Amino acid sequence: MIIEIDPDLRIAGESRAWELQRRPERRSPESKGEVQWRVIGYYTRFHTALQAAFEQEVREHPAEGVAEAIEAINGIHQKYSEVFEQHIGEQRGNEDQ
Numbered sequence: 001m002i003i004e005i006d007p008d009l010r011i012a013g014e015s016r017a018w019e020l021q022r023r024p025e026r027r028s029p030e031s032k033g034e035v036q037w038r039v040i041g042y043y044t045r046f047h048t049a050l051q052a053a054f055e056q057e058v059r060e061h062p063a064e065g066v067a068e069a070i071e072a073i074n075g076i077h078q079k080y081s082e083v084f085e086q087h088i089g090e091q092r093g094n095e096d097q
Contacts, residue, residue: 003046003087005080009057010037011049017042018049020056046087054080 001013008023021037040056043049054076063072 003083005053005083009053011046011053012037013046017044018046019043020049020053047084050080050084050087 003011003013005011010021012019012021019039020041020043022040023035024038041049041052043052057076058073061069061072061076063069
C-alpha cells in the first residue's frame with residue numbers, strides 16, 4: 001500500500017514496517033528514468049509514520065513569526081487530516097468486501 005501525502009512525500013507499507021519516503025531531487029543515472037524513492041524513516045504503525053511526516057513538514061516550513069507559524073500549522077494539519085481520513089475510508093471499504 002502506498003499513501004501519497006504530496007508529490008514529493010509518501011508512506012509505503014512494507015511487510016514489516018511503514019516507510020516514510022521522499023522523492024529525490026535528482027534522478028540517478030542508474031534509475032533508468034524511474035523514480036527511486038529515498039526512505040527517511042521506518043515505523044511500525046501507520047499513524048506514527050503520518051505523525052512523523054507532519055512534524056517534519058512543520059519543522060521545515062519557512063514561516064516567520066507566530067501568526068505565520070500558526071497559519072502554516074493549520075494548513076498542514078488540514079492536509080494531513082484529509083490524508084488520514086482518506087486512508088481510514090479506504091481501509092473501511094476493504095473490510096466491507
